[in-house]
Amino acid sequence: MQILALLFTLWPLSVLPESSHQPAADLSVLNFPNSGLPVAQQPFLAGVHALHNFWYEEARDNFRQAQRLDPGFGLAYWGEAMTHDNALLYEPGFDNEELGSAMLERIAELIENGQLRLDERERA
Numbered sequence: 001m002q003i004l005a006l007l008f009t010l011w012p013l014s015v016l017p018e019s020s021h022q023p024a025a026d027l028s029v030l031n032f033p034n035s036g037l038p039v040a041q042q043p044f045l046a047g048v049h050a051l052h053n054f055w056y057e058e059a060r061d062n063f064r065q066a067q068r069l070d071p072g073f074g075l076a077y078w079g080e081a082m083t084h085d086n087a088l089l090y091e092p093g094f095d096n097e098e099l100g101s102a103m104l105e106r107i108a109e110l111i112e113n114g115q116l117r118l119d120e121r122e123r124a
Contacts, residue, residue: 035119040070047079056083074118077107 030045047062060083066076084100110116 033121034073034075035117035122036066036073036075037070040066040073040076043069044073044076044079047076051079051082059083072115072117074107074111074116074122077103077110077116081107 030048032045032048034041034044036044043062043065047059047066050056050059050062060080063076063079063083066073067080070076081100081103084096084103107116111118
């Protein structure tokens with residue numbers, strides 16, 4: 001009797017159509033065209049990965065490394081500013097808003113002085 005119950009339980013699975021579900025794209029591959037120099041791409045992309053995984057300090061370190069390697073790389077400064085917008089991990093007494101605002105002011109100053117390189121898409 002137990003065998004019959006098992007057969008009736010498993011039989012519907014055998015008649016189901018095969019899944020047409022396609023595997024997800026490789027999420028470890030990041031295609032992010034930008035105006036940064038080739039030497040700054042690895043730390044910049046590592047920063048983007050870290051930022052999207054809520055690893056704010058690691059992201060900040062990578063964006064700053066990209067800035068050191070390419071001081072005119074506008075998106076590296078943008079990335080650093082984004083690391084201060086970590087509402088999910090907000091620490092009491094930590095001045096994220098002030099630090100983020102200071103970074104945005106620095107970006108504006110660098111743009112005004114013609115020291116940042118931003119392509120048309122990045123300026124939008």
